[in-house]
Amino acid sequence: MKLEKSYLLTSWKFFLVLLIGIPVLAYVSVRMLEKKYGRLPIYASSTTLAQDNKTDGSLPPFVFTDQLGSTVTNSIMTNKIVVANYFYTSCPSICPKMMMQLQRVQAGTDKVMILSFTVDPKRDSVGRLMKFALQYDVLPNRWRLLTGDKRALYHFARKGLFITATEGDGGETDFIHSDRFVLLDTRQRIRGYYDGTLPEEVDQLLADIKKLQNEL
Incomplete structure (x- = not known):
């Protein structure tokens, strides 16, 4: 009789664990996915947030010049995932941190275009952008530093980028x-904003890029 009660008690506990554990496991699995x-x-x-997810993005048209002296227009973004930011070469504080994080994006992604627009076109000439590009190992087929009309x-x-x-x-x-x-x-729709000075936010950016690639 005692064995039977012990068996029933053990079975009841096991059933209770299953009753609680399966929904928790399912929730965790769904959240991970x-x-x-x-x-x-x-x-x-x-x-x-956009109300219509079927509509393409509507960015202002632009014509700028990159570190190679080449003309760059919106067409460079066609069918590409893009990471964009604003910077200037004489920035002493946050820009170096951002550029180092963009190096991570360049190294850690495939077929992603990086566009860095200067806020100081008066000083950031093509030659100055090229020196900056060499300093940060910028690959011109993946990363353009852009200057032009202020x-x-x-x-x-x-x-465009808000x-x-x-x-x-x-x-x-x-x-x-x-x-x-x-x-x-x-x-050309905006899908996320990230603090470019924080490694953990750039980690999230890299994860979100993979999500976008899974949408294709």
């Missing part, structure tokens, strides 16, 4: 400085 394969949000701006550069930052909430016209006294990395998918 979502983290690895789940879809990223689609941003219409830095603070709002008003156009600032317009793209504010109305990296700042400040208003301005790109005039002489206007200045933008942001630590944001912006992730765009192959349809």
Whole structure:
């Protein structure tokens, strides 16, 4: 009789463990799959989400010049996952940190285009960009440092990538400085924002790039 009670008690405990454990295991598994394969949000701006996920992104057209002296337009983004940011070569603080993190993106991804737009085109000439590119082992087929008309550069930052909430016209006294990395998918839609100075956020960026690649 005691053996029978002991068996029933053990069976009841085992059943209780299964009853609790299976849903927990299923939840953890689903969360892990979502983290690895789940879809990223689609941003219409830095603070709002797009309502229609079937519509392609609408970025302002641009014509800039890269570190090689070549003309670069929006067409460079066609069918590519893109990581974009703004910087300037004489920046003493956050830009070196961001560039080192972009080195990680360049080394840790395949077929991803990096576009770094200067906020100081007056000083950041093609020659200066080339020296900067050599300093950070920039591969021109993967990573372009871009300069050009200041008003156009600032317009793209504010109305294309939405990296700042400040208003301005790109005039002489206007200045933008942001630590944001912006992730765009192959349809030129914004899919994420990341602090480019923090390794853990760049870890998330690299993970999100893999998610986008799984969407293709």
